[in-house]
Amino acid sequence: MASENLVELLTSGAEKWNIWREQNPDVIEPDLSQQAPYYHVCETLLMTRRPTLDLRGSAHAKLSGINLFRAQMKWTAFYCADFSKATFAGGNLSEATFVESNLSDANLNGADLTNANLQRSKLMHADLSGALLRGCDLTEADLTGANLRSADLRGAKLVKTNLENADLTGCRIYRAATWGLNVQGAIQRSIVITDDVGPEITVDDIEIGQFLYLMIDNMQLRRVIDGITSKVVLILGRFTPERKAVLDSLRTEVATRGYVAVVFDFEAPKNRCTDETIALLARMAKFVVADLSDAKSVLQELRGLVPELPNVPVQPIILSSQIELGMFDFYRKFPWVLPVSRYDDIRDIIDGLQSKVIAPVEAYLAKNGACGG
Secondary structure, three states: OOOHHHHHHHHOHHHHHHHHHHHOOOOOOOOOOOOOOOOOHHHHHOOOOOOOOOOOOOOOEEEEOOOOOEEOOOEEEEOOOOOOOOOOOOOOOEEEEEEOOOOOEEEEOOOOOOOOEEEOOEEEEEEOOOEEEOOOEEEOOOOOOOEEOOOOOOOOOOOOOOOOEOOOOEOOOOOOOOEEEEOOOOOOOOOOOOOOOOOOOOOOOOHHHHHHHHHHHHHHHHHHHHHEEEEEEEEEEOOOOOHHHHHHHHHHHHHHHOOOOEEEEOOOHHHHHHHHHHHHHHHHHHHHEEEEOHHHHHHHHOOOOOOOOOOOOOEEEEEEOOOOOOOHHHOOOOOOOOOOEOOOOOHHHHHHHHHHHHHHHHHHHHHOOOOOO
């Protein structure tokens, strides 16, 4: 049957399509991938220039329970479609789009979903065992109770993905981006964190898999650490209305110089977690900028950092109209606490960022090396 007729048959609904599949078992791999004209399922796909499945303008196709076993559906596009309990086993869905579609209880065993877009899709209790999900975008997808045993997730995007009670046994996650996952109750055994080259290394926790790989690959870990410590600038100060504008301006300007600025808000209540967070950030920083204007709390925080971190220079700054509190004398004995730079207003500290902040820090580091003091 010509692809045009296959598409027409598919758009008639799951029941008619399934009857045709039963009557035509010789059509092993119905090809739905080359149907034109171009079909744009939603505004986010308006730049698509690949042939996609033409559903005659219906972005909410209702194809629950449809049998698309081994169907060739590369580049097809669906939006808010209902494929619950559908069968895609062994099919080619690479580069396909299923944005916000329902594939709950679908059979995707062994299906090729390489580089597919499954953003915000529902895959609750779907069978993805052995599926190729390399480069697949699963951002905010719901895979509650899904079977991902031996699935290939290398390079996949797993951002705010719900994997609650999912089975991840034996899946491969090399180069996968895993951020904000929900893995409560998930089965995590023998997860492969390495690529095909070299020995196979497995872990039992997907969230720490990437970090463990970096630890194993010492050269890569060293580059990551060097990259962090050569770019991060920790900016301490108060977030009162008067001071926030200064800190925000500093953050923006520092970023234009190739640094990664991290601003800490001392208006938030302090507790042990706060102290530990500041200490961790300071240890990762190339240097610290401490705005002492109206900020007794900043001096108190520095007391817990400065003696312990001789390799992290601190550049204090303060409004010209203010003087350092008496407790600042404690810091003068540490050579990595640089002389205080004064500024008149926001414009003055921004215009003078190079001379008042960056140049003194770089000069200190050049003289004392990576381990100052």
